Amino acid sequence: MDVLREQAEEAGKFDLERIRSLISLESRQYVQRFEASPHDSFLDPILSEFLFGPAFAREAPETSGESLLKSYDKPAIFEALSHKPAEYWTALLKSEFVEKPRATLVGIPSKKTSDQLQSEETARVEAQRQALASAEPTLDSKTIIAGASSALPEDHARTKLQATKWVHSSEFKSLLDQHAFEVEVAEAANGMDAPESVLKSIQQPDMKNIQLISKETANIHTNPNAKIQIDMVGQAQMVDIRLLYQVDFEKVPLDTLQTLPLFVELAFELPLRKSRLGAAMTAQETVTKCTNLFNTKSCSFSVGMRGRFGLGFFGTNALVFVAKVEKARAEEALAFLCRIKEDSQFTEEKLKTGVNRLLNAIPEQKRDGQALCATGFSALAYREMEVGTNGEKKLLPPPQKFFSWPWLNAYLTNIKNAASSSAAFTDVLNALNGLTAQITQLAVQIGGDLADRDRLHALFANSSDLFEGHTAVTCWRTFALEQATILQPEDVKGSTTIRGVMIPCASIESNFLRISMRTDILDFKHPDYVALVTATECFTMLEASFWRKIRGRGLAYGYGLSLSPMNGLLEFYLSKTANPVEAWEEAKKIIDDYTNTLFGGSPDVVDETIALNAAKSGLVFGLVSEVESVPDVLTSSFFDLMARKPKDHFQQFTKTLEQVTPAAVRRVTEKYILPLFASRPGDVKSDADALAGIQSHPVLSLACPANQSEATGKALRDAGFKVLELSVEQLETVGADLQGWPKLQDQVRRC
Structure with missing residues (x-):
């Protein structure tokens, strides 16, 4: 609130350029949505108009369709907002936030509280069970049971004794059996297969009549510094850029590999050093440039990375940068993505930011059933990697390990607890700043408009300076796929037990x-x-x-x-x-x-x-x-x-x-x-x-x-099933140990 008050008090302190940059980004992404999902983009305003617009008002509906047309012209709205002066925004801040403060708190029980609630509930249920087990059936319990079956005989005397006898009688058992049968009949009816007439009405599509959007692919072989592929489709309104830097696990030290999650987290928020690719930039300038240039952007380790904690199926040995940009800025975007990889510099402040941000996200993983299930599977599925020559082979943890939350929790906590001047903190900082220099094998994929074929090819005509110091990936197939080994047949001979x-x-x-x-x-x-x-x-x-x-x-x-x-x-x-x-x-x-x-x-x-x-x-x-x-x-x-x-x-x-x-x-x-x-x-x-x-x-x-x-x-x-029970704390301990996964796999084999 102090920051908002400060911004609202004086228009001269308001960051007008930043708000205009965000408005421009929102406008570009709005246009991009029409290309990516035209059906939804056209349908959503129509549904909104039907539900809330004046065209469907009960009294005096607006029949010109002007409000619907305006809802489609959001770029004009964004354009008008981009010209608003600082006074407009400071007044908005003051009226909607400073003068009307609102807050929403979402509370998640701590483990201690959850355990206490669970203990109390278990005790309550057990006490109720004991009370019911020791008590004779009462008239109320009889009435409830009989009411559920809709068969309480009217001539039964409403006495406790007779109620008790009736509940234990063969007549009552017969009624229960009858209704149990009715339940089975109902379940069978609900579980019936769909009528054949419905299934026969589904026409199998004629493959010959399916018209796909045509695509043209070109491979550029003239650049020794990068393997390059260009995919082109007619009428493409944006350009996709993907840079894949292959990580050689034999050459990159283990201490450096462990820093990959920190780099991925802050890749687009770091200061850039002065180099052949451009002048030095502050972290704020980097963020502003990214907002102005890219419609969307991401940095990940592997392709299709599943959030912060976990890897994708593709390219599990690659540092991947992806961006979508306007056609006119494709050259600029490609050059700046290269700068992000080449010139990023971690500072003490940024390292602490990355550590805290990742640590703050980890507690949610401990409360997420799906995340816990995935973590348990990873611990069983991935074995150590064997790298090195015949004379100097060594075992390394799989890359999935470095992006698992138990490992990161222990690793990042150690960094957080280390003093800024300590050797441990300095070593991590040095490893981060030396990371990208050790990843030099490059592949590039560009997607764009078929009409811009010559221009897309020209992107790489003079790219030797852009990719200087890199070597081309020999083949796209050298990017590793996720390989889960799990329990091999020879590991548990003579058994098919899960x-x-x-x-x-x-x-x-x-x-x-x-x-x-x-x-x-x-x-x-x-x-x-x-x-x-x-x-x-x-x-x-x-x-x-x-x-x-x-x-x-x-x-x-x-x-x-x-x-x-x-x-x-x-x-x-x-x-x-x-x-x-x-x-x-x-x-x-x-x-x-x-x-x-x-x-x-x-x-x-x-x-x-x-x-x-x-x-x-x-x-x-x-x-x-x-x-x-x-x-x-x-x-x-x-x-x-x-x-x-x-x-x-x-x-x-x-x-x-x-x-x-x-x-x-x-x-x-x-x-x-x-x-x-x-x-x-x-x-x-x-x-x-x-x-x-x-x-x-x-x-x-x-x-x-x-x-x-x-x-x-x-x-x-x-x-x-043969199952080993692990508490969340035990799972965390196993994951924090560099050899924890192999040890767990051995336990499961023997359980």
Whole structure:
């Protein structure tokens, strides 16, 4: 509030340039949204007008449509705001903030408070259970039970004795049995398959009639300092720029690798030193320049990084800069992105800022069930990297380790506790300022308008100075993909038991489950890839078995069965489930019934061909939706490149998809999906069959409410799982140890 008062008191102190810079950014992003999502961009103002606008007012509606047209002309509104004087903004600050102070506080119970609440609730429930167990049935309890069944005989005397006798009578039991049967009938009715008439009405799309947005790709081979690819699409209004600096784990010291999360956090907020690329800039000047220049920007370690804590599937050995800019400023943006990487300087103040910002974000991870589940999986899935020559080999933690919150919490806390003048603090600062100089292998991808072909090529005609000191990445395939090793078959011989960890947490109210297994499908050209993706769609699509029998019955809010050919993982997951074992057993029964392996039951009553056609339609729709707009095409072109997709992936996928038969779906279900649900010996035909298409045993990670951990653990063990229970504190301790993940994996093997 003191800052706001100071800004509002005197117009001369107001940062007018900064507010104009932000207005310009908002205006550019508004135009960008029309290109990226034209349907939503046009629809949203219409819906707003319908709900709130004067055109639909009950009294005296405005019929000219002027208000709707104005809502589409936001650039004009932004332009008018950009010319407002400082007095306008200071008056607005004063009237809306200083004179009308408002605050919202969101409180999250501490662990101590959560434990206390849990303890009190457990004691209350136990006391109630004891009281009910020792008391005889009363008239009230009888009336409640009988009222629920709507069958209380009128001639029963309303006495405690007779009520007690009636509750224990065969008549009462018969009524309960009758209503239990009615519940089963209702559940069966609600769980019926969609009518065949509905499924038959779904027309399988004709692949030949699908018109995709055309794209042209060019590779520049004249620059020795960078591997360059340009993707061009007609009518593109913006330019996408991606710089990928490959990290050589053999050459970059471990102490330097650990600083990557700090650099990623503050990459666009650092002062720049004077260099051949430009004059020195303060941190504020860097921020202002980024706001004025880029529509969107990001820095990450790996492509598709999942927030601060975790890596993406693509390029897990790359420092990645991404920006979207206006066409006219493409050259300027490319040069400035290079400056961010080359000239950034960490100061003592910025290091402390980065440390505090990351530490402040970590407590939320400890209260997030999905984040805990993901952390548990990472601890089991990734092994140490072997680097170096034959004579000097060494083991390094996987890059996923350096971006996990348990490791960062310990690492950053040590930095925070070190005095600024200490050797430990100085070493981190020096490592950060020397980081980018040790990352010199470069690849560049540009996406833009086909009409600007010559100009895009000219970006690199004189780029030797821009990329000086770098060497071109030899091949796009040298960027590593995320490789989860999990538990190999030889690690736990003679067993198909699902092993894993259960993480009780006092601050979550539902369960998050993840069961993963590595298959031999590590390529989009694998002969079983399309059939297996089709099989997963058959089970998970709208109105399919999982949707009706897991979500439809309230067993879980979210569910999934997916395959990633980037790392070979086949995964079943549940989110926000009250009973993860019951939901998993329902999924297992669906798979078992379909393959006729265990129960000898018949497949779903819906004709397989009809369900298969619906699944094929869904897959084609998903493929098309990924490239339905110009920005989508440019983005997917880059992701396809990083994922090793063939250039004709869409055509080959749809061609193979047409040939997938019910027999093929049944075969891959038995070969791949069934072993994912094999919790006991005998759940598959034989161990040899279970391992035929997989390269690891299924691994489980479960985050559950702490007050349900005892019951959940027993249910898991009864279902055949081998589970190691870890508290959040124990998970943090394991993650903080450089050798913690290998130690945990060894414990899980032996549990």
